[in-house]
Each structure stands twice: as structure tokens, then as C-alpha cells.
Amino acid sequence: MLIRVRRGWELPESAATPEAVVMGRRAALAAGAALAGGAIAPPALAQSFAPAMRNPRYQPGREVTPERDATNYNNFYEFGSSKSVASAASRLKVSPWSVRFEGLVEQPRELALDDLLKQVQMEERVMRFRCVEAWAMTVPWTGFPVSELVRLAAPKPEAKYVVFQTAAQRDTMPGLRQSWYPWPYSDGCTIEEARNELAFMATGMYGKPLPPQNGAPLRVLYPWKYGFKGSKSVVRVTFQAERPVGYWEKLQASEYGFWANVNPEVAHPRWSQASERLLGTNERVPTRIFNGYGEFVVPLYASLGKERLYY
Numbered sequence: 242m243l244i245r246v247r248r249g250w251e252l253p254e255s256a257a258t259p260e261a262v263v264m265g266r267r268a269a270l271a272a273g274a275a276l277a278g279g280a281i282a283p284p285a286l287a288q289s290f291a292p293a294m295r296n297p298r299y300q301p302g303r304e305v306t307p308e309r310d311a312t313n314y315n316n317f318y319e320f321g322s323s324k325s326v327a328s329a330a331s332r333l334k335v336s337p338w339s340v341r342f343e344g345l346v347e348q349p350r351e352l353a354l355d356d357l358l359k360q361v362q363m364e365e366r367v368m369r370f371r372c373v374e375a376w377a378m379t380v381p382w383t384g385f386p387v388s389e390l391v392r393l394a395a396p397k398p399e400a401k402y403v404v405f406q407t408a409a410q411r412d413t414m415p416g417l418r419q420s421w422y423p424w425p426y427s428d429g430c431t432i433e434e435a436r437n438e439l440a441f442m443a444t445g446m447y448g449k450p451l452p453p454q455n456g457a458p459l460r461v462l463y464p465w466k467y468g469f470k471g472s473k474s475v476v477r478v479t480f481q482a483e484r485p486v487g488y489w490e491k492l493q494a495s496e497y498g499f500w501a502n503v504n505p506e507v508a509h510p511r512w513s514q515a516s517e518r519l520l521g522t523n524e525r526v527p528t529r530i531f532n533g534y535g536e537f538v539v540p541l542y543a544s545l546g547k548e549r550l551y552y
């Protein structure tokens with residue numbers, strides 16, 4: 242069992258009460274007591290989560306969204322197409338969890354999430370998130386750069402794209418019975434995008450483990466793209482030479498494309514993207530090109546003028 246207890250100065254502001262650490266200790270005591278009492282299997286817990294130090298490089302320039310709003314207004318179609326999936330998603334089995342690296346990698350392999358997390362540097366980043374449906378939130382995410390995951394996967398030079406696939410748990414995800422959807426959910430990016438410093442693998446939010454409805458225990462975030470590009474609850478990472486077609490592109494390619502970079506001037510075929518509604522306050526604010534992250538990502542698209550970059 243791995244329980245990392247950090248010192249006070251290592252904790253982010255948001256974790257002044259380090260609930261996860263307290264919970265970790267309680268869980269350890271409970272598990273110890275259970276084992277002493279003759280139980281064989283320790284309880285299934287998210288054991289490896291610890292709050293991480295905040296990285297000040299990414300300043301959101303906006304108020305952080307109240308936690309209850311960011312965790313109760315979700316898109317997670319595996320649990321239903323409404324925004325109120327938190328209760329259904331609580332059935333998601335998140336432990337044990339492992340991630341498979343495959344396709345054009347030096348050595349296909351499966352890593353237990355706990356082992357994977359021991360090999361990356363965790364941090365907290367407060368970043369804006371923009372859904373294609375024109376709502377937005379600002380969240381302190383805990384996790385590590387996607388580039389670290391790419392490093393661990395060791396792709397071959399021919400690998401041009403990375404695909405992140407969500408778990409398909411038939412017994413916990415009622416949405417999978419809707420067979421017209423292209424399960425399992427997956428979407429991907431170029432390897433250059435995956436190596437961009439902004440691309441992030443989140444394991445937590447608000448200084449706590451990711452709740453199931455937000456994609457526990459591991460989800461992808463591209464803060465400069467529309468949120469549908471980021472697969473939740475990732476179990477498989479595939480490296481390939483061909484451009485992948487994601488879940489929404491398979492459903493409706495004329496509305497949801499491969500690049501899906503945020504741009505206020507390029508409307509979705511059915512609605513404007515000029516402004517967005519902030520979860521929590523419902524205030525409408527202007528949308529920014531690349532969701533305000535242009536300084537980090539503009540070079541990625543310099544030679545792609547003919548591509549449909551913005552939806």
C-alpha cells in the first residue's frame with residue numbers, strides 16, 4: 242500500500258485541509274485492522290492519490306468554479322446522456338485499474354495505475370475547460386503531463402497519433418446498452434499535441450481524487466480544445482500512424498472533427514461559439530481563441546492552414 246504523506250508546505254492552497262491524506266491514513270488503519278482480523282483482501286481504495294503542489298505557470302485569470310458545479314454537471318454518456326450522471330457513475334469500478342500501451346510502441350505492456358503514478362511527477366494546475374456546448378469551468382486539476390505518459394509508453398518513430406480509450410464496464414455503464422453509440426469512447430491527438438506541455442492527464446480535482454463522473458481514475462485534458470476530445474477513465478493508449486476518428490466524429494463528422502480547437506469566430510454548425518456560460522455563476526463571457534492558451538499551442542498548427550482546425 243502506498244500512502245504519500247506530504248509536508249504542509251507541499252500542499253496546494255486548495256488542500257488546506259488535506260482530506261485525501263486524512264482519508265488515506267484512515268483507510269490504512271481500517272485496512273490494517275481488517276487484515277489483523279483475518280480478512281484476506283484489503284478494501285478497494287484509491288490509494289495512490291495525494292494532493293500535489295500547485296504549478297504557478299498556468300494562471301486561469303478567472304474564479305475557480307465551485308466544486309459542486311464542476312462535479313454535478315457532466316458529460317459521461319456511458320452513464321446516460323443527461324448532465325446528472327454523478328449518482329449513476331458512482332458504480333464505476335476504479336480499483337484495481339491498469340492502463341495498456343499498445344500499437345507502435347517498443348514493447349506493448351499493461352501498467353497498474355499505482356505503478357504508473359510512481360513514475361511521473363504530480364502537480365496541480367488551475368486550468369480553464371471549454372465544452373463544445375458553450376459552457377465552461379475553471380478547475381484545479383491534479384495530475385501529470387501527457388508527455389510523461391508518452392515517455393513511459395516509448396512509441397516508435399512511425400507513431401504519429403495517440404488514441405485514448407475509455408473503459409467499457411458492461412455491468413456498471415448502462416449507456417453501453419445503447420448500441421448505436423460507437424463504444425468504447427475514444428479520441429486522440431497528434432503526438433506533437435500529446436507532447437505539448439498543456440496536455441494533461443488528470444487524476445484529481447480540488448485536491449481530491451477525481452470523482453467517477455469526472456473520469457476517475459485517469460482522464461485526458463487538452464485545455465485549448467473542446468472538451469469532447471478528452472477521454473475519461475482511460476484504460477488503453479494506442480500509438481498509430483493513421484489519424485484516428487473519435488467517438489463524436491464517428492457519430493457526426495460534419496459537427497465534430499479531429500482538431501476541435503476552441504475558436505470564438507468559427508461557429509459550430511448549429512450554434513455560435515462566440516461566448517460561453519460559466520458553470521456556477523451562469524455569467525456569459527467572451528470565448529477566447531484556443532481557450533486563451535494560444536501562446537502555448539499556436540506553433541502546433543502553423544503548417545495546417547487547409548485543415549478544419551476549429552470544430
Ligand code: MTE
Pocket residue numbers: 311314315316317318319371372373407426454455456468469470471472473474
Ligand atoms: N469521455 C467519455 N468516456 N464519455 C463521455 O461522454 N464526454 C466528453 C468528455 N469525455 C465524455 C468523455 C465531453 S463532451 C466533455 S464536455 C467532457 O468529457 C466533460 O467532462 P466533465 O464531465 O468532467 O465536465
